[in-house]
Amino acid sequence: MKRILALALAVLMVLSLAGCKKTPTVEQIQKDGKLVMLTNAAFPPFEYVENNEFVGVDVDIANEIAKDLGVELEVVNMDFDGIIDAVKSGKGSFGAAGITIKPDRQEKVDFSIEYVTSSQYLIIQKDSGITADQIPDLTIGVQAGTTGEFFCVDDNGMAEDQVKKYKTALEAANDLKNGRIDGVIIDQLPAESIVAQNDDLELIAEPLTEEKYAIAVQKGNDTLLEAINATLQRLMDEGKIDEYVLNHMGAAA
Numbered sequence: 001m002k003r004i005l006a007l008a009l010a011v012l013m014v015l016s017l018a019g020c021k022k023t024p025t026v027e028q029i030q031k032d033g034k035l036v037m038l039t040n041a042a043f044p045p046f047e048y049v050e051n052n053e054f055v056g057v058d059v060d061i062a063n064e065i066a067k068d069l070g071v072e073l074e075v076v077n078m079d080f081d082g083i084i085d086a087v088k089s090g091k092g093s094f095g096a097a098g099i100t101i102k103p104d105r106q107e108k109v110d111f112s113i114e115y116v117t118s119s120q121y122l123i124i125q126k127d128s129g130i131t132a133d134q135i136p137d138l139t140i141g142v143q144a145g146t147t148g149e150f151f152c153v154d155d156n157g158m159a160e161d162q163v164k165k166y167k168t169a170l171e172a173a174n175d176l177k178n179g180r181i182d183g184v185i186i187d188q189l190p191a192e193s194i195v196a197q198n199d200d201l202e203l204i205a206e207p208l209t210e211e212k213y214a215i216a217v218q219k220g221n222d223t224l225l226e227a228i229n230a231t232l233q234r235l236m237d238e239g240k241i242d243e244y245v246l247n248h249m250g251a252a253a
């Protein structure tokens with residue numbers, strides 16, 4: 001009896017380990033007939049919701065990857081700070097969410113070629129007179145787990161209570177409008193898109209960081225990485241990514 005139990009336990013352990021290690025290879029994706037994109041759809045123009053649908057630059061790119069693989073695209077919406085771990089554990093095929101390449105993220109996932117250059121920007125209340133060099137003394141809203149948070153905490157040594165973390169930059173912008181925080185630090189195009197929609201906010205057009213976006217896949221998933229890189233390269237050669245950005249900035253503004 002004991003032996004049977006031990007054996008059953010061993011089988012269960014192997015099965016759960018296999019579950020964690022499941023790799024969405026191109027072969028597996030084509031067998032399933034679908035490519036699953038993990039994202040956080042509160043980051044216009046890269047991903048947002050319009051008429052109950054997920055749209056944006058990353059969704060356009062993902063649709064092209066799906067088309068090149070001959071499969072359907074499914075978009076799964078989640079918190080940004082959960083995406084890297086979700087990709088790591090094989091939930092979904094890849095993460096595309098304006099994700100900045102960072103060494104600590106590279107320890108967990110593999111990144112595609114870069115497809116967008118960006119930086120963090122500061123949004124303030126119009127006419128507040130705040131300047132970027134005041135940042136270390138301000139209360140700043142950021143999206144949790146993003147390079148905006150790392151800029152405040154790691155690069156500027158700001159205290160925990162000076163850096164307010166939100167699920168989305170849109171929620172942070174609301175608190176800025178209500179005067180609960182002094183500024184919001186977020187990626188350039190999402191910052192421009194938020195300011196375009198809020199007359200009472202303004203952007204300090206001064207890049208605070210230098211960042212590159214890439215798509216994240218599970219470590220060692222080389223077949224999918226190659227497929228993603230081929231589609232990204234084609235889209236860049238065709239000038240499509242710039243076109244997608246223009247389309248979605250127009251829609252968001």
Ligand code: GLN
Binds near residue numbers: 040098143145147187
């Ligand atoms: N580029 C930023 C990062 O990778 C923010 C991405 C996002 O909020 N979707 O941390």
